[in-house]
Structure formats: C-alpha cells, structure tokens
Amino acid sequence: MSTHKKHPTRRRVLGASAIGVAATGAAVAGGTGLLSSASAATFGYKDDGSNYVIDTGASLVFKVSKSTGDITSLVHKGKEYEGYGGRHSHVESGLGASTVTIRQTGSTILVKAVHGAITQWYAARSGQNNVYLWTDKADASFTATRYIVRLKPGIFPNEGSDTWIEASDKVIEAGDVWKRADGSTHSKHYSGKRVIDYDYVGFTTGSVGLWLVRSNHEKASGGPFYRSLLRHSNDLGVGLYEILHYNQSQTEAQRFGLQGPYVLSFTDGGTPASSLFPANLDTSWADGLGITGWVGKAGRGKVAGVGLKGMDAKYAYTVGFANKDAQYWTKAAAGTGAFSCKGMLPGTYTMTVYKGELAVHTREVKVTAGGSTALNTLTLTGDPSAAQTVWRLGDWDGTPGEFKNAELMTYAHPSDARAAKWTGNVTIGSGSEAASFPAYMWKDVNDGILVYFKLTKEQAAAAHTLRVGVTTAYINGRPRVTVNDWVSAIPTAPTQPSTRSLTTGSYRGNNHTFTFNVPSSAWKTDVSQYNVLKLNIVSGSTGSAYLGPGTSFDCIDLLI
Structure with a gap:
C-alpha cells in the first residue's frame, strides 16, 4: 500500500535511543556521525552500468x-542495509524514470535526479559516513513530500509502538493499525513525537546505528507541533521517514521549493553527532555546488525578541513564524521569554506566540537578507485562562494533556487495552476532575458525558458563558450542550483537517473555542442541587465507532 496517500498507515519510536529529543539532543557521547577524513584515500565514484557507486x-x-534516482544500496563496513520487498529508498513512492547526473567538486560528490516537478539531490563528503539529501518540489503534481529509507528486516530490534509483526498481529483499521494478542496497538503513525521534540529518528544495535537526521522543515507544513510517521519496523522491512508534507492532520497548505539537507548517518552504535542537527549544521560547504533553490547564510536573516510579558510559568512558550513560502520556530526562554530565530528566508511572516500549543499572540514581522529584526517586549493578551470562571475543567494550552488517555493517544489507538474507559462523568469540586474526563469524545463511543456542578444563589440568578475548547475534530464532530433542560443551538463546524487524526496519534488540528450563552433560566434555583451539563457530539457526516464523528478537548469552563 502506498504510504504517501491521503489516509496514512502504521508505527512508533524505539524510545530515547531511536528518536532524538531536541531538548536533550546534545547528549551524544559516543556518536560518530562525522568521521575523520584520514581514510579518505578511496573517496570517489564509479559507474557500474546501472548505478553510480x-x-x-x-x-x-x-x-x-x-535510471530512477533511488538509493539502491547502503553498504556500511561491508554489510548491506538497503531495501525490502523489492523496493529501494526514494522520494515519494519512487519517481520512476528520471534524469540522473553526478559530479565531484573537491571533497563533495553530488548526485541530481530530476523527474517532472521534483528534483532529488544526494551529497557525499569525503571521510564521512553520511548521505546528505535535499528535495526540491515545484508544484502539487505529487500528493505528498516524503523521503523513505527502506532497510532490510531483522538487523535492528523490532521494538516500540511504531513496530509490528505482520505474521501475527491483526489489522484493525485502514490496513495500517495493528493489534497484538496482548491488546496493545501498533502503527507507523505512533511516533508519540511532535516535530519540535526530535532531531533524528532511527535504530541501533549497540554496535551500529542508522539514523535519519531531520531538516529544519522550513518548506514543510504543520508547524512545530505537527505529528506524523517517523519510522516503522516489522518482519518484512524497516523504514525511516523525512516527512515534509503528508496531507494528514494538516493545518496548512503545502509549501514548495528546496527542502534540506536532511542526513542519513551511520554510527558505531551511538546517536548521530549533534553537529548534524538542524540547529547546528554548517552548510557553507554547499554554497557553491549549484543546488537549485539553495540560499546560503548570507541570504538569510533573523528575528530576536527581548522577552514576553504575561507568561504562565507552568508552561513552555514557543514562537513560530509562517508565510506561504516558509516556516520556522524557536523556544522562548523560561522566565524572560527572550527568543531568537536565525537562518530565515527573507519575507513577511505571521509571528505566533504559543502557550503550550495555544496561540496567545500574533503579529507581523519582516525579515531581510543579512538583517536582524529586533522586537521589544511583547505583552501577551490572548490567553483565555485570564478570564474569571465559576469553574474550569482542564486548562487552556492547546492540548488535551490534562484529560484521561491523552498521552497514550499519541502512540496508541483508542481501542488499546492500556486505555482507561472512555466514559467519565465528573463532579466539579470532587478532585482530579480533569484526569477523569476523557480527552476525546465520539458520537458512537462515549457521547453524552455529564458534568455536575453547583452554583451560588447569586451565580444562579445570572446568565453565564460556557466555553468548550477543542484541538481538532474528525468528520465535523463538534459539541452541542444541554444544561439541565436548556439545549443549545447546533454550532457551526470550524475548519479542521479532513483526514484521520484521533486514531493515528494526533490531536493537533485547528484550536477552536465554542461559546454558548446560557440564560439564567437554565440554572437550578435550589442551590443545594447539582446543575447538569451534558455534552453531545453532532455532525452532518457519518462514520462508526472510533472513525465516527469525534473531537479532542482542550478546556471547558463556565465564566463568571
């Protein structure tokens, strides 16, 4: 089954040894991503008739x-790693007939493969166990933008939620989600990581490591919190992915142009060298190679901010930049909120400050080649947590993180045996309400969850605003509320990704807040009685069970 189609497929990641977390990526003792050039006497290439070697x-x-521009062999220390199922490593699902050329410039060998709207580049540097890759995509004639490195099965450990056993596991959804006899679920979608969380993905035996170090994703889409497949492993083959546009849970249109480099790196078992990470990689050696669309350091600019005022110390803040041509992000310093983002293409960007994953401030900022745009302290005024409430369930951070099963759902299917029951009526004031409330709700699974709460005499005499924040939805699933005998109107469906999300490890869509104006006549007049809020999922679309209309919650609160 093609893995670049609209509705994706299966896997998770092997823990800290398999995916490099950006915050801890500097811990690379033992890594051998860059090797001494002392053995470079054999550096060069030849033509074997079918391939450039x-x-x-x-x-x-x-x-x-x-003929195709595929990588057809990866031999490290005499051992072949490449290929499975009669297929090789390539951009998209393989370009097919392509025009492929090669040239050597000093200590760099560069291969160019052209097929229609896509140009794929490979570079080798003398004395390094690395392959540098770029993908240049001019238009939407291909449905996705991904590179898959296909590796032989049985070399690396087959462990993690993004691995499965085709000989014994059972397919439970769309041909790409699998369930094991113990009830655990597995899929290539189950990485459990956002783009901002990792620098590399791969495998290690302890004596050899094979890693794909991601690019800076400036031409990708989805922003810093996008989740997608990163790798897979089963008894038939192994894959490593660089995902630039996958059309799954996408919140942005795809971007076009040159993306890279991303780096395929062999090591002696350790993690790849931190000098290969996108924030650290020195690419000055590529400036004179003639790679189409390449913009070196001199043609880029930066943005630096003094700080952020109004931050909540409980949350990390991220500053993102996006326009139709590029995207970037950087972390704001704890306490001060100071930030700096370098290596940006010239242009005007929408700058967004995120509390957790929730946008709380936006403005425009202009970047010039060779310039540095300085910003004074920014005051954050868009945090909905600032509003006074009668009660609040969860918190406004753009994620369902406080709710039941939320963390598990980034690397498992909702039917997983490890998931707590998706039912969960709660009583405000009972303690641990958020942890008892389900992160997701589906029309066919757990519709009609109840929230019990009491009001004072003064509160019951007034109208109140009820806010229901969601992070994504599937087939237009959205909440309609009932308060005692009062029933809200059916809200309009906001724009959300059209593909699977809640069952493929992602709650990330377009954060949206539904606002319901509840009249004073809706409340119980006897303050000793509980008011009952009922949440139902409505949709004009049909589906069933976990692929029926559903949504992911961010926060629910009743304003004073």
Whole structure:
C-alpha cells in the first residue's frame, strides 16, 4: 500500500535511543556521525552500468540508480542495509524514470535526479559516513513530500509502538493499525513525537546505528507541533521517514521549493553527532555546488525578541513564524521569554506566540537578507485562562494533556487495552476532575458525558458563558450542550483537517473555542442541587465507532 496517500498507515519510536529529543539532543557521547577524513584515500565514484557507486572514503559505500534516482544500496563496513520487498529508498513512492547526473567538486560528490516537478539531490563528503539529501518540489503534481529509507528486516530490534509483526498481529483499521494478542496497538503513525521534540529518528544495535537526521522543515507544513510517521519496523522491512508534507492532520497548505539537507548517518552504535542537527549544521560547504533553490547564510536573516510579558510559568512558550513560502520556530526562554530565530528566508511572516500549543499572540514581522529584526517586549493578551470562571475543567494550552488517555493517544489507538474507559462523568469540586474526563469524545463511543456542578444563589440568578475548547475534530464532530433542560443551538463546524487524526496519534488540528450563552433560566434555583451539563457530539457526516464523528478537548469552563 502506498504510504504517501491521503489516509496514512502504521508505527512508533524505539524510545530515547531511536528518536532524538531536541531538548536533550546534545547528549551524544559516543556518536560518530562525522568521521575523520584520514581514510579518505578511496573517496570517489564509479559507474557500474546501472548505478553510480559512491565511496565516501570512510565505512560507507552507497549506490544511486542512474535510471530512477533511488538509493539502491547502503553498504556500511561491508554489510548491506538497503531495501525490502523489492523496493529501494526514494522520494515519494519512487519517481520512476528520471534524469540522473553526478559530479565531484573537491571533497563533495553530488548526485541530481530530476523527474517532472521534483528534483532529488544526494551529497557525499569525503571521510564521512553520511548521505546528505535535499528535495526540491515545484508544484502539487505529487500528493505528498516524503523521503523513505527502506532497510532490510531483522538487523535492528523490532521494538516500540511504531513496530509490528505482520505474521501475527491483526489489522484493525485502514490496513495500517495493528493489534497484538496482548491488546496493545501498533502503527507507523505512533511516533508519540511532535516535530519540535526530535532531531533524528532511527535504530541501533549497540554496535551500529542508522539514523535519519531531520531538516529544519522550513518548506514543510504543520508547524512545530505537527505529528506524523517517523519510522516503522516489522518482519518484512524497516523504514525511516523525512516527512515534509503528508496531507494528514494538516493545518496548512503545502509549501514548495528546496527542502534540506536532511542526513542519513551511520554510527558505531551511538546517536548521530549533534553537529548534524538542524540547529547546528554548517552548510557553507554547499554554497557553491549549484543546488537549485539553495540560499546560503548570507541570504538569510533573523528575528530576536527581548522577552514576553504575561507568561504562565507552568508552561513552555514557543514562537513560530509562517508565510506561504516558509516556516520556522524557536523556544522562548523560561522566565524572560527572550527568543531568537536565525537562518530565515527573507519575507513577511505571521509571528505566533504559543502557550503550550495555544496561540496567545500574533503579529507581523519582516525579515531581510543579512538583517536582524529586533522586537521589544511583547505583552501577551490572548490567553483565555485570564478570564474569571465559576469553574474550569482542564486548562487552556492547546492540548488535551490534562484529560484521561491523552498521552497514550499519541502512540496508541483508542481501542488499546492500556486505555482507561472512555466514559467519565465528573463532579466539579470532587478532585482530579480533569484526569477523569476523557480527552476525546465520539458520537458512537462515549457521547453524552455529564458534568455536575453547583452554583451560588447569586451565580444562579445570572446568565453565564460556557466555553468548550477543542484541538481538532474528525468528520465535523463538534459539541452541542444541554444544561439541565436548556439545549443549545447546533454550532457551526470550524475548519479542521479532513483526514484521520484521533486514531493515528494526533490531536493537533485547528484550536477552536465554542461559546454558548446560557440564560439564567437554565440554572437550578435550589442551590443545594447539582446543575447538569451534558455534552453531545453532532455532525452532518457519518462514520462508526472510533472513525465516527469525534473531537479532542482542550478546556471547558463556565465564566463568571
């Protein structure tokens, strides 16, 4: 089944040894991503008739097909790692007939493969066990933008939620979600990571590691919190992915142009060298290679902010930048909120400050080539948590993180045996209400959850605003509320991604707040009695069970 289609497929990640977390990526003792050039005497390439055979002068020899531009061989220290199921490593699902050329410039060998709107580049540098890759996509004639490195099965451990056993596990959804006999679920979608959380993905045996270090994703789409498949492993083959546009849970249109480099790196078992990470990678050596669309350091600018005023110390803040051509992000310093984002293409960007994953401030900012745009302290005024409430369930952070099953759902299916029951009526004031309230609600699964609460005499005499914040929805699922005998109107469906999300490890869509104006006549007049809020999922679309109309909650509160 093609993995670049609109409705994706299966897997998770092997823990800290498999996905590098950005915050801890500097811990790379033992990594050998960059090797000494002392062995570079054999650096060069030859033509075997069907492939360009490139010797890095270290421990890696790889081949690129002269007809398709696929990587057809990856031999490290004499052992072949590449290929499974009769297929090789390539952009998209393989370009097919392509024009492939090669040239050597000093200590760099560069391969160019052209097929219609896509140009794929590969580079080898003398003495390094790395392959540098770029993908240049001009238009939407291909449905997705991903590179898949296909590896032989049985070399690396088959462990984690993004791994499965085709010989014994059972498919439970769309051909790409699997359930094991113990009730655990597995899929290539179950990475459990956002883009901002990792620098690399891969596998290690302890004596050899094979890693794909991601690019800076400036031409990708979805922003810093986007979740997607990163790798997979089963008894038939292994894959590593660089996902630039996958059309799953996408909140943005895809961007076009040159993306990269991303780096395929062999090590002696350790993690890849931190010098290969997108924030650290020195790419000055690529400036004169003639890569189409390449913009070096001199053609880029930066934005720096003094700080952020009005932050909540309980949350991390991220500053994102986006326009139709590029996207970037950077973390704001705890306490001060100071931030700096470098290496940006010139242009005018929408700058968004996120509390957790919730946008709380936006403005425009202009970036110029070679320039630095300085911003004074920004005051955050868009945090809905600032409103006074009668009660609040969860918190406004753009995620369902406080609610039941939320963390598990980034690397498991809702039917997973480890999931707590999706039912969960709660009583305000009873303690641990948020932890008892389900992160997700579906029309066919747990519709009609109840929230019990009491009001004082003064509160019951007034109208109140009820806010229900959601992070995404599937097939237009959205909440309609009933308070005692009062029933709200059916709210308009906001724009949300059209693909699977809640069952493929992502709650990330377009954060939206539904506002319900509840009249004073709706409340119980006897203050000793509980008021009852009922939440139902409505939709004009049909589906069933976990693929029926549903939504993910951010926060629910009743304003004073």
